[in-house]
Amino acid sequence: MTPLLLALGPARSLxxxxxxAGSSATLDILVGLFILLLAAKVGEEIFRRLGQxxxxxxLAGGFVVGPYALGLVVPxxxxxxxxxxxxxxxxxxxxxxxxxxxxxxxxxxxxxxxVLGVIFPIAxxxxxxxxxGQPPATAAFVGLALAATSIGITSRVLTELGVLERRFARIIxxxxxIDDVLALILIGIVSGAAEGDLGIATLGLIVGAVGFVxxxxxxxxxxxxxxREVFTWPLFTDTPLVLAFLLMLGLAILAAxxxxxxxxxxxxxxxxxxxxxxxxxxxxxxxxxASIFTPFFFAVxxxxxxxxxxxxxxxxxxxxxxxxxxxxxxxxxGVIGAHGTGRWSALAVGVGMAPRGEVGIVVxxxxxxxxxxxxxxxxxxxxxxxxxxxxxxxxxNLVIPRAAAETEAAAAPSPAPASG
Amino acid sequence: MTPLLLALGPARSLxxxxxxAGSSATLDILVGLFILLLAAKVGEEIFRRLGQxxxxxxLAGGFVVGPYALGLVVPxxxxxxxxxxxxxxxxxxxxxxxxxxxxxxxxxxxxxxxVLGVIFPIAxxxxxxxxxGQPPATAAFVGLALAATSIGITSRVLTELGVLERRFARIIxxxxxIDDVLALILIGIVSGAAEGDLGIATLGLIVGAVGFVxxxxxxxxxxxxxxREVFTWPLFTDTPLVLAFLLMLGLAILAAxxxxxxxxxxxxxxxxxxxxxxxxxxxxxxxxxASIFTPFFFAVxxxxxxxxxxxxxxxxxxxxxxxxxxxxxxxxxGVIGAHGTGRWSALAVGVGMAPRGEVGIVVxxxxxxxxxxxxxxxxxxxxxxxxxxxxxxxxxNLVIPRAAAETEAAAAPSPAPASG
Numbered sequence: 083m084t085p086l087l088l089a090l091g092p093a094r095s096l097x098x099x100x101x102x103a104g105s106s107a108t109l110d111i112l113v114g115l116f117i118l119l120l121a122a123k124v125g126e127e128i129f130r131r132l133g134q135x136x137x138x139x140x141l142a143g144g145f146v147v148g149p150y151a152l153g154l155v156v157p158x159x160x161x162x163x164x165x166x167x168x169x170x171x172x173x174x175x176x177x178x179x180x181x182x183x184x185x186x187x188x189x190x191x192x193x194x195x196x197v198l199g200v201i202f203p204i205a206x207x208x209x210x211x212x213x214x215g216q217p218p219a220t221a222a223f224v225g226l227a228l229a230a231t232s233i234g235i236t237s238r239v240l241t242e243l244g245v246l247e248r249r250f251a252r253i254i255x256x257x258x259x260i261d262d263v264l265a266l267i268l269i270g271i272v273s274g275a276a277e278g279d280l281g282i283a284t285l286g287l288i289v290g291a292v293g294f295v296x297x298x299x300x301x302x303x304x305x306x307x308x309x310r311e312v313f314t315w316p317l318f319t320d321t322p323l324v325l326a327f328l329l330m331l332g333l334a335i336l337a338a339x340x341x342x343x344x345x346x347x348x349x350x351x352x353x354x355x356x357x358x359x360x361x362x363x364x365x366x367x368x369x370x371x372a373s374i375f376t377p378f379f380f381a382v383x384x385x386x387x388x389x390x391x392x393x394x395x396x397x398x399x400x401x402x403x404x405x406x407x408x409x410x411x412x413x414x415x416g417v418i419g420a421h422g423t424g425r426w427s428a429l430a431v432g433v434g435m436a437p438r439g440e441v442g443i444v445v446x447x448x449x450x451x452x453x454x455x456x457x458x459x460x461x462x463x464x465x466x467x468x469x470x471x472x473x474x475x476x477x478x479n480l481v482i483p484r485a486a487a488e489t490e491a492a493a494a495p496s497p498a499p500a501s502g
Numbered sequence: 503m504t505p506l507l508l509a510l511g512p513a514r515s516l517x518x519x520x521x522x523a524g525s526s527a528t529l530d531i532l533v534g535l536f537i538l539l540l541a542a543k544v545g546e547e548i549f550r551r552l553g554q555x556x557x558x559x560x561l562a563g564g565f566v567v568g569p570y571a572l573g574l575v576v577p578x579x580x581x582x583x584x585x586x587x588x589x590x591x592x593x594x595x596x597x598x599x600x601x602x603x604x605x606x607x608x609x610x611x612x613x614x615x616x617v618l619g620v621i622f623p624i625a626x627x628x629x630x631x632x633x634x635g636q637p638p639a640t641a642a643f644v645g646l647a648l649a650a651t652s653i654g655i656t657s658r659v660l661t662e663l664g665v666l667e668r669r670f671a672r673i674i675x676x677x678x679x680i681d682d683v684l685a686l687i688l689i690g691i692v693s694g695a696a697e698g699d700l701g702i703a704t705l706g707l708i709v710g711a712v713g714f715v716x717x718x719x720x721x722x723x724x725x726x727x728x729x730r731e732v733f734t735w736p737l738f739t740d741t742p743l744v745l746a747f748l749l750m751l752g753l754a755i756l757a758a759x760x761x762x763x764x765x766x767x768x769x770x771x772x773x774x775x776x777x778x779x780x781x782x783x784x785x786x787x788x789x790x791x792a793s794i795f796t797p798f799f800f801a802v803x804x805x806x807x808x809x810x811x812x813x814x815x816x817x818x819x820x821x822x823x824x825x826x827x828x829x830x831x832x833x834x835x836g837v838i839g840a841h842g843t844g845r846w847s848a849l850a851v852g853v854g855m856a857p858r859g860e861v862g863i864v865v866x867x868x869x870x871x872x873x874x875x876x877x878x879x880x881x882x883x884x885x886x887x888x889x890x891x892x893x894x895x896x897x898x899n900l901v902i903p904r905a906a907a908e909t910e911a912a913a914a915p916s917p918a919p920a921s922g
Contacts (some may be wrong), residue, residue, distance in 0.1 A: 109758050111583050116751045123748070126738040136738060160580045163531050317550040318543050323790050328543070331536045338529050370743050370787040371794060 114155045115164070115378070118385070121147040121155075122377035125384075135475040137238045140380035141387075148385025157382045166344065167331075168379035169234045171372050173345040174330045176237045176255065177352020178365045179246050182302045185256050185353075188249060191431075192256030195419025199257060199435050200264045202411035203228035210407060214400075216459070222272050223449035227463050228408045230265035232439025233258035234345065234379065235471055239478045240434070245486050250427040253420050254434035255349075259295065262346055265441055266291050270341070273448055290340040298333070298350030308358040322360040323367040329354070343440060383439075387468060400462045405469035409477075412436045424492060426485040433481050437474040442467040534575045535584065535798070538805070541567040541575075542797035545804075555895040557658045560797050561804035568805025577802045586764065587751075588799035589654045591792045593765040594750045596657045596675065597772015598785045599666050602722045605676050605773075608669060611851075612676030615839025619677065619855050620684045622831035623648035630827060634820075636879070642692050643869035647883050648828045650685035652859025653678040654765065654799065655891055659898045660854070665906055670847040673840050674854035675769075679715065682766050685861055686711045689868075690761070696872055710760040718753070718770030728778040742780040743787040749775070763860060807888060820882045825889035829897075832856045844912060846905040853901050857894040862887040 125143025126136040147154040157165070185192070208225030216224070233255065240251045270287040313322030330351040337347025355364055392398040416432025423431070446463045449455035455463070545563025546556040567574040577585070605612070628645030636644070653675065660671045690707040733742030750771040757767025775784055812818040836852025843851070866883045869875035875883070 107579065108582055108586055109755070109764075111579065112586065112751065112755055112758075112764075115583075116748070116755060119751070120748060123736070123738050123744060127736050130737040158579075159527065159531065160583045162528055163535075163580045166528055166532065316543070316547050318546040318556060321790070321793065324543060324793055327794055328536070328540060331532065331539070335529070335532055335536060338532075344529075344532075367790040370741070370790045373741065373744055374747055374791060 111158065111160050114158070115161060117147050117155050118144060118157070118161060118381040119374075119377055122381040122384075125381075126377075135239055135479045136242055137235060137380055137475050138472070140377050141384035141472065144381030144384025145387050145389075146384075147381075148387070150385075150388045150390065155385060157385050161378060161382050164375060165379040165382035168372075168375035168377070169345055170330065170334045170348040171368060172234060172237055172241075172376045172379065174348040174352040174355075175365070175368050175372050176233075176241070176246065177349040177354075178356050178361060178368065180252065180255065180353060181356055182299060182353060184252050185299075188252045188256050191253050191420045191422065193260055193419075195253060195257040195416050195431055195435065196260035196264060198419055199231065199261055199412050199415035200229045200268070202415050203408055204268075206407040206411045207404065210404060211459075217454075220449070220454045220459070223445060223454055224404075224459070224463055226265070226269060226272055227442040227445040227449075227467065228404070228411070228438060229261075229268060229445075230438065230441035231258045231261050231412070231435045232343075232437050232441065232471065233262075234439065235437045235475055236434045236478065238376070238380070239475045239482070243479075243482050243486075245482055248427075248486065248489055249423055250420065250430045250434070250485055250489075253423065253431050254416075257416075257419065257431070257435060259346060259349065261435070262343055262441070263291050263295055266341055269441070269445060269448075273452070287341055291342055294337060294340050294342060295346070295350070298347075298353065302350070302353040302357050305354045305357040308360075310358070310360040310363070312358060313360045313364070321367055322364050326351075326355050326360070326364045326368075327371075383471070387472075392465060397458060397462055397465070401465035401469060404462060404466035405473065408438060408466060408470045409433075409436045409473060424485070424488045426481060426488045430478070430481045430485040433474060433477045436477070437471040438467045439471055531578065531580050534578070535581060537567050537575050538564060538577070538581060538801040539794075539797055542801040542804075545801075546797075555659055555899050556662055557655060557800055557895050558892070560800035561807070561892065564801030564804025565807050566804075567801075568807070570805075570808050570810065575805060577805050581798060581802050584795060585799040585802035588792075588795035588797070589765055590750065590754045590768040591788060592654060592657055592661075592796045592799065594768040594772040594775075595785070595788050595792050596653075596661070596666065597769040597774075598776050598781060598788065600672065600675065600773060601776055602719060602773060604672050605719075608672045608676050611840045611842065612673050613680055613839075615673060615677040615836050615851055615855065616680035616684060618839055619651065619681055619832050619835035620649045620688070622835050623828055624688075626827040626831045627824065630824060631879075637874075639696055640869070640874045640879070642696075643865060643874055644824075644879070644883055646685070646689060646692055647862040647865040647869075647887065648824070648831070648858060649681075649688065649865075650858065650861035651678045651681050651832070651855045652763075652857050652861065652891065653682075653769075654859065655857045655895055656854045656898065658796070658800070659895045659902070663899075663902050663906075665902055668847075668906065668909055669843055670840065670850045670854070670905055670909070673843065673851050674836075677836075677839065677851070677855060679766060679769065681855070682763055682861070683711050683715055686761050689861070689865060693868055693872070696874065707761055711762055714757060714760050714762060715766070715770070718767075718773065722770070722773040722777050725774045725777040728780075730778070730780045730783065732778060733780045733784070741787055742784050746771075746775050746780070746784045746788075747791075803891070807892075812885060817878060817882055817885070821885035821889060824882060824886035825893065828858060828886060828890045829853075829856045829893060844905070844908045846901060846908045850898070850901045850905040853894060853897045856897070857891040858887045859891055 121143035122140040125139035129139030129142065130136045145151055149156045204225035207228040208221040211221035211224040236254060240246045245251050267288050270284045274284045310322060313319065313325045319325055330348050333347035333351040334344040338344040355361055412435040413432030416435050417428045420428040420431040443464065446455060446460050450460045541563035542560040545559035549559030549562065550556045565571055569576045624645035627648040628641040631641035631644040656674060660666045665671050687708050690704045694704045730742060733739065733745045739745055750768050753767035753771040754764040758764040775781055832855040833852030836855055837848045840848040840851040863884065866875060866880050870880045
């Protein structure tokens with residue numbers, strides 16, 4: 083039993099050695115977390131007062147106090163874990179608001195958007211790399227890095243603007259899930275091929291990833307109408323939240339072990355709970371957790387932005403070009419895939435798919451470790467990935483209000499049903 | 503920007519090096535947190551079904567999966583920080599349910615209980631050390647280690663049994679705050695004296711500790727009736743929770759810097775919010791956070807129990823004796839200090855003050871680092887501190903129902919006010 087609480091002031095103020103390093107470190111970490119949360123919220127306040135998305139403010143707040151600006155906080159193990167839990171809770175909350183029926187209704191546009199949204203960026207990224215004289219294996223990695231959408235930031239913007247129940251929002255989310263599975267499979271194949279080893283492991287990966295999503299979806303269908311008591315039968319559960327939280331964390335971990343993003347598991351957990359009778363209550367109770375945890379995700383992301391990489395004009399130009407290609411190809415995929423939903427809605431789907439994140443970063447890191455990417459190409463792709471993430475909410479903020487107005491206008495002309 | 507999510511499965515399942523150590527470590531930590539939370543809840547379930555306090559089950563659950571039993575989890579930095587935040591939220595929630603008026607009403611019994619509850623254990627602990635042949639400086643440290651009550655576990659039991667609004671509960675909480683200030687001052691004086699340096703630093707410590715509690719109390723008095731808008735004026739606050747959380751964390755950190763326990767700061771923050779009009783809403787929203795965070799406090803505490811120290815019969819006997827002295831002296835202080843509240847209530851106050859925790863551990867660690875405690879005496883005091891913590895909820899579970907019945911019986915004979 084080491085010190086449980088922070089009572090180290092006397093030892094330190096008296097000039098004595100701190101009794102245990104652990105507890106003193108704990109206080110420093112708490113201070114860092116406090117600064118990150120405060121910076122995220124001050125940033126959000128400033129950006130919202132300027133009429134910009136709050137999430138950009140949280141990113142900016144994290145950047146300002148982070149190591150590449152003021153240097154007040156260097157996010158360590160705990161901040162990283164809290165940010166993971168934050169985005170896991172965010173996607174769980176998104177899943178909670180979606181019924182599987184609604185996902186099935188957008189199955190076709192979501193699938194088309196996802197498939198094209200993987201093919202186009204890979205072609206563009208690989209093409210760019212080949213044109214600039216890279217070997218095919220390297221080009222494959224650059225293309226792959228642009229393939230997978232990171233749905234975290236888009237989810238937050240959709241939630242912030244209150245449009246999560248719109249059809250275009252459903253398409254984005256469905257497409258992002260399919261997209262993640264496709265990207266995972268392609269990464270397995272490409273990295274297996276790069277090592278000259280395309281066998282059982284790759285097959286296992288495909289089966290695991292597809293199986294997880296399919297079984298999760300099936301579980302959500304089976305969960306329909308399950309009574310609240312499913313989550314409250316143990317004595318320890320005053321509320322259904324604790325069991326739901328364990329389900330969320332457990333599926334997130336399982337998804338990560340399979341090789342999917344942890345947030346896919348959290349989203350599936352949300353889908354399952356959404357079908358039960360405990361949905362309302364759990365949705366209500368997850369909100370306070372989300373309000374404390376998710377700012378860490380965006381603040382930690384912001385704190386990791388190294389804008390110094392943009393100081394070299396040649397690299398900066400390359401990164402901008404690649405980011406523009408990355409955004410344009412996803413937009414094109416969305417416009418084609420969701421064309422039936424209206425002009426602005428289809429554009430919103432495309433822009434919503436634009437942010438890349440963790441998967442892109444994993445891919446380039448893998449390429450670097452395999453010796454297929456030079457360090458400068460690595461930086462270029464990394465910055466391009468970050469730029470897609472930062473640009474998306476700004477673009478979404480322009481497109482979504484128009485998409486929302488469009489769907490309302492489409493709904494308005496239909497005559498009100500005659501009473502009686 | 504390093505990997506934000508856990509998408510490392512492919513790299514690992516393909517036998518490639520994990521792209522980044524950080525992200526793989528993050529998954530391991532999430533698994534550890536999941537196991538700790540699950541173990542705490544399974545433990546609570548078992549103990550509650552056996553009619554025992556749930557908190558003992560959480561401690562036991564943590565112990566079972568921890569390094570001194572199954573070894574599934576070794577709580578690291580993140581688990582420790584989550585456990586700190588857990589107990590900070592716990593004491594904030596306790597403060598939220600208490601009005602300063604109610605604390606002032608129990609001022610006298612709380613003060614007497616606190617003062618006697620510091621004097622008696624110091625005398626007993628120091629006496630024990632002197633009798634067993636320790637030098638006076640060592641004896642002072644052993645005594646001091648038994649001085650300060652750790653209110654976390656008692657708060658949880660009071661909450662669990664739904665008696666937080668009873669007079670005896672108020673006395674315990676008021677006494678624990680005063681007790682913490684007294685103990686901090688004494689630690690400053692003794693460790694200053696041990697170093698032959700009793701000067702400005704010690705004085706600063708006393709002024710800081712007393713000043714913090716007095717100013718915090720005054721702030722709570724001034725906060726009375728503050729409107730909800732005080733917590734919702736920024737655009738980022740959909741609910742008052744975020745600002746209240748920042749206040750809680752900020753005061754906890756400030757208290758820790760002064761040298762008080764962080765939970766004293768959190769309690770003061772709770773007292774302040776309790777007087778405002780946002781109290782109801784924040785109390786409602788802090789509950790989901792408490793239900794997820796506080797189990798980590800008890801599970802991590804349980805995981806740090808090294809029962810191997812009890813294998814040596816001589817040390818075990820010494821620890822048991824010291825623990826018994828520690829409990830008996832606090833009970834005596836409570837029985838005297840709260841004698842006006844009824845027999846069982848006074849006993850409940852005494853037992854409620856019995857658990858020691860962080861401060862006792864800091865004191866013995868300090869004594870060890872100053873060369874005043876041998877390693878075996880260190881272990882004995884440490885185990886005694888842990889035993890008081892484990893014994894208290896079991897005793898409280900016996901005493902509190904009787905104390906509650908007693909106060910109801912005392913209230914019952916008074917005739918109902920005539921209507922009109």
